[in-house]
Structure formats: C-alpha cells, structure tokens
Amino acid sequence: MSGWFGIALWKRVLGALVLGIIVGTIMTQIMGAPEAAAFLDSYVKPVGDLFVRLIRMLIVPLILTTLVAGVVALGDPAKLGTIGLKTIALYLFTTFFANVIGIIFGLVFRPGVGADLGGADAVPVDTNPPSAIERLLGIVPENPVAALADGDVLAIIFFAILLGIGILMAGKAGKLVGDLFTHASEVVLKITHIVMEVAPFGVFALVAYTTAAQGIDALLSIALLIGTVYLGLLTHAILVYGGIIRFVLNLPVMNFFRGILDAIAVAFSTASSSATLPVTITNVSENLGVKKSVAGSVLPLGATINMDGTAMYLGVLALFTAQAFGIELSFMNYVLIAVTAAAASVGAAGIPSAGLFLLATVLSTFGVPPEQIAIVVGFILPVDRIMDMARTALNVTGDATVATAVAKWEGQLDEDIFRHPADVPYDKPTTPDVADADRD
Numbered sequence: 517m518s519g520w521f522g523i524a525l526w527k528r529v530l531g532a533l534v535l536g537i538i539v540g541t542i543m544t545q546i547m548g549a550p551e552a553a554a555f556l557d558s559y560v561k562p563v564g565d566l567f568v569r570l571i572r573m574l575i576v577p578l579i580l581t582t583l584v585a586g587v588v589a590l591g592d593p594a595k596l597g598t599i600g601l602k603t604i605a606l607y608l609f610t611t612f613f614a615n616v617i618g619i620i621f622g623l624v625f626r627p628g629v630g631a632d633l634g635g636a637d638a639v640p641v642d643t644n645p646p647s648a649i650e651r652l653l654g655i656v657p658e659n660p661v662a663a664l665a666d667g668d669v670l671a672i673i674f675f676a677i678l679l680g681i682g683i684l685m686a687g688k689a690g691k692l693v694g695d696l697f698t699h700a701s702e703v704v705l706k707i708t709h710i711v712m713e714v715a716p717f718g719v720f721a722l723v724a725y726t727t728a729a730q731g732i733d734a735l736l737s738i739a740l741l742i743g744t745v746y747l748g749l750l751t752h753a754i755l756v757y758g759g760i761i762r763f764v765l766n767l768p769v770m771n772f773f774r775g776i777l778d779a780i781a782v783a784f785s786t787a788s789s790s791a792t793l794p795v796t797i798t799n800v801s802e803n804l805g806v807k808k809s810v811a812g813s814v815l816p817l818g819a820t821i822n823m824d825g826t827a828m829y830l831g832v833l834a835l836f837t838a839q840a841f842g843i844e845l846s847f848m849n850y851v852l853i854a855v856t857a858a859a860a861s862v863g864a865a866g867i868p869s870a871g872l873f874l875l876a877t878v879l880s881t882f883g884v885p886p887e888q889i890a891i892v893v894g895f896i897l898p899v900d901r902i903m904d905m906a907r908t909a910l911n912v913t914g915d916a917t918v919a920t921a922v923a924k925w926e927g928q929l930d931e932d933i934f935r936h937p938a939d940v941p942y943d944k945p946t947t948p949d950v951a952d953a954d955r956d
C-alpha cells in the first residue's frame with residue numbers, strides 16, 4: 517500500500533494509461549475486437565465511468581468555491597478586468613496559431629485525397645446552431661441555482677464573479693461569506709485529492725476499453741487523417757505552448773508539462789475538458805504554483821471557450837472534406853474556415869465529440885450541402901474518439917498555458933513551486949492553510 521502511494525500520482529496515471537493501451541491491444545489480439553470490446557465494456561469500463569462521475573461531481577462545487585475565493589483573494593475587482601482581458605486575448609492568440617497550423621498541415625499532408633466516403637452512414641447534424649447573441653445572453657443566468665443544478669459553466673462563472681465582487685464591496689459585512697467560500701474551496705480541493713486517487717484505475721479502464729473498441733482496421737483506414745491531426749496537435753503543444761512557457765515566461769518547459777500530466781492523461785482518457793477541469797485546477801495550482809485567483813477563473817473559462825485542439829481539428833476536417841469531394845478552395849475560403857473553426861471551438865461544450873457536431877458551420881462556408889456534411893460526420897464519428905482524446909489533451913494544455921502566463925503577468929505565480937515541484941503523492945490530510953491563518 518505505502519509503496520503504491522509512495523509513487524507520485526502522475527507516474528501512476530501515466531503507467532495506467534500505457535498499461536491500458538497494452539491490455540486493450542493484447543485482449544483484441546486474443547479475443548478478437550468485438551468480443552474484447554464487449555468484455556471490457558461490461559467488466560472494466562464501469563470503473564472508468566465511476567471515475568468520470570466522481571470528477572464531474574466536483575465541477576460545480578469547485579468552480580463556485582474556487583472562483584469566489586479567488587476573487588476575494590484578489591481584493592480588488594479592477595484586477596479582475598485585467599485578468600479577463602489578458603486571458604481572452606491569449607486564448608484568441610493561441611487559437612489563431614492552432615488554426616494556421618491545422619490548415620498548413622491539411623494542405624501539406626492532404627489527408628482527404630483518395631478518401632472513400634462511399635460506405636459511411638449519414639449522420640445529420642444541426643446546421644442552425646444558436647446565434648452568437650443567444651449564446652452571449654445565456655451567460656447571464658436567470659436563476660443561479662438552476663445554473664448550478666444544470667452545471668452551466670459560463671453562467672456559474674458569471675454569478676461567482678459577481679458574488680466575489682459583492683463580497684469585496686460589502687467590506688466588513690461580507691467578510692464572513694468570503695471566509696466561508698475560502699474555507700469551502702480548501703475542502704473541495706481535498707475532496708479532489710481523494711477522487712484523484714481513483715484516476716489511475718479510471719484512466720486504465722477507459723483507455724483499455726477505447727483501444728479495443730476503436731479497432732485497428734478502422735483506424736488504419738484513415739491513418740493519414742489521424743496522423744495529420746496528431747502531428748498538428750503535437751506541433752502546437754511544442755511550438756506554441758512550449759514557446760510561450762520557455763521564451764515568453766522564461767520558465768522551464770519540462771516542469772510545465774510534467775506538472776499537468778495528470779490533467780493531460782485524464783483529458784486523453786475521458787475526451788472531456790470539462791470533466792477534466794477539477795484535475796486541471798488542482799495540477800495548475802499545486803504543481804505550477806498558479807494562485808487560485810487565476811486558476812479558479814482562467815481554467816473554468818478555458819474549459820468552456822478555449823479549445824485550440826478543436827479549432828485545429830475542425831480546420832483539418834474542412835480541408836479533408838474539400839479534398840475528398842474535390843472542392844477547390846480560395847484564399848478567402850481558408851480565412852472563413854479559420855474564423856468559423858475558431859468560433860465553433862468557442863461554442864463547443866467540453867464533452868466528447870462536441871467538436872465534430874459543429875463541423876456543419878465550417879463546411880457550409882464553402883457550400884458543402886447538408887447531405888454531404890451528414891456523410892462526412894458519419895464517416896468520422898466511428899473513429900472520432902481517438903482524435904478527440906488528443907485534441908482534448910491539447911485543449912486542456914492550452915488552458916494551463918494561459919493560466920500560467922496570466923498568473924505570471926499578474927504576480928499570481930509562485931515560481932518557487934513551478935521551478936521546484938515537490939514530487940510527492942497526494943495527500944496526507946493536512947491542516948488547511950486557512951485554518952492556520954485564522955489561528956495566527
């Protein structure tokens with residue numbers, strides 16, 4: 517037991533991920549793909565589903581308490597404005613590069629040339645998603661309790677920020693409420709640690725099942741598309757995120773990636789950046805030293821609107837479609853693809869396959885009719901998961917990059933923690949810092 521807990525969690529999670537791929541592959545070889553997938557679905561995947569339920573359970577309490585505590589800790593509502601502006605500017609900046617890399621890789625590797633979409637079952641998608649105005653209005657909850665109950669992240673963020681500002685404005689009268697949220701956020705973080713102990717088992721189960729369920733043959737048939745997407749995502753992670761961490765922020769890149777490995781592995785295995793959010797917040801605040809004022813605000817926003825992996829994916833898929841149907845694209849088409857892919861990635865929910873169902877907005881910019889869109893979606897859907905895993909990992913890495921940058925610029929980064937992370941496992945019960953502060 518103590519040997520198990522003595523291994524740093526990220527090593528256990530990473531080991532579980534690799535083991536999941538190995539077990540999934542071996543079982544497929546021994547039993548055949550459908551049988552292995554059915555067996556893992558019945559007896560192993562429930563452990564993964566349990567893990568996903570556990571972390572999803574924490575999303576709402578964690579966002580609410582951490583964000584309110586974060587705003588209170590900032591002490592000045594004006595600082596929130598600067599954090600917000602820098603966050604959104606950097607989110608847009610990184611998404612722009614994701615678009616460019618996606619389009620360049622799609623042009624270079626030409627994944628759609630020769631693709632045979634003939635056998636695909638059409639999957640119709642909604643070609644009229646809600647307008648931008650409707651979505652913006654939706655950020656303001658008519659009923660905050662309903663927003664909490666529905667897990668409506670943007671509406672919760674909006675309400676939590678206002679609540680924090682209200683507490684600050686109330687001065688002495690708000691202190692008790694502020695302290696309550698500060699203490700509550702510590703408690704919820706501790707619960708996250710408990711849940712994270714299930715991560716190695718959950719990650720193993722999800723990855724073993726997915727490996728068997730995806731089937732090597734199906735993957736090989738679109739290997740070029742998968743390869744293009746993976747290479748693009750990797751390039752973006754190394755050049756853009758690595759570049760920001762190393763050359764803009766002057767911080768060690770390896771510490772960054774190692775610090776968020778749990779989050780990357782959980783994102784990869786769940787294909788959901790919103791389910792990963794509690795892990796991202798914990799990693800970024802505890803391993804990278806980002807103060808909760810920034811982690812609690814930048815990361816929930818990022819998990820909802822910043823999806824570089826999704827933006828890149830939609831760009832590559834647009835080129836794939838054009839190539840598969842022999843459609844010539846002009847420079848203006850590429851610009852429109854980039855803009856709509858970025859907008860769709862903002863609108864995509866942080867759940868599995870969300871990005872794929874927004875493909876219609878991108879494809880309709882160069883006149884692909886709904887019937888053909890349905891065929892492309894039907895063709896990709898059976899193999900989407902494998903690409904979803906990687907783009908979600910990139911989405912989460914992007915959120916962590918921006919949180920680190922904004923924290924550094926705002927003096928909210930404890931560089932000591934970033935540079936010298938304690939390689940210790942989670943977490944013996946400790947006396948909360950807030951309680952210490954009170955005793956002092």
Ligand code: ASP
Nearest residue numbers: 788789826866867870871
């Ligand atoms: N699964 C992705 C995420 O949760 C969204 C997508 O489908 O692109 O970040």
